[in-house]
Amino acid sequence: MTDTRPSPPPSRPAPQTGERPGCPGPTTMAVGLTGIFFTLHTPLPVHRHARMPGAAYDLGLFEQAVRSYAHGHLxxxxxxxxxxxxxxxxxxxxxxxxxxxxxxxxxxxxxxxxA
Incomplete structure (x- = not known):
């Protein structure tokens, strides 16, 4: 005699940790958060650069220090x-x-x- 019971539906793999149907993956989340933080953080430095407050002395300080070293001075x-x-x-x-x-x-x- 043959078995007339219906076969069970194919089993679906269990979702992995953190994955839910309809949720974005980790790459999408990382790109999205990066975009949000970039958008929120960018206006302040751009505004400061446009005002040119003139408080960036580091390049000049290091240039003068290297020049002093090059001429054998402290x-x-x-x-x-x-x-x-x-x-x-x-x-x-x-x-x-x-x-x-x-x-x-x-x-x-x-x-x-x-000349």
């Missing part, structure tokens, strides 16, 4: 005040390492042209 920055020692905060080894290349590059750079 790092001094005139932007902070006459004779201001940059080593008063903390030591930065990279400007000291770059100083020889800075000194060599200054004399042959694109801004120094023979």
């Amino acid at each position: 790092p001094v920055s005139e932007l902070k005040g006459p004779g201001h020692q940059v080593l008063g905060g903390h030591f930065h080894p990279i400007p000291a390492v770059l100083a020889p290349a800075y000194r060599h590059g200054k004399s042959t750079g694109p801004t120094s042209r023979a």
Whole structure:
């Protein structure tokens, strides 16, 4: 005799942790949150940049420190005040390492042209 019972429906795999039908996946969530935070955070820095408050001295300070090292002196920055020692905060080894290349590059750079 043959079995006349209906066969059971095929089983569906159980949803993995965190997955629910109709919910976005982790990649979609990450991209969405990144977009939201970018949109909320961007206006303030753009506004500050447009106003040009002039409080960004770091590049000038490091340039003057490297120049002092290149000429064999302790790092001094005139932007902070006459004779201001940059080593008063903390030591930065990279400007000291770059100083020889800075000194060599200054004399042959694109801004120094023979008249």
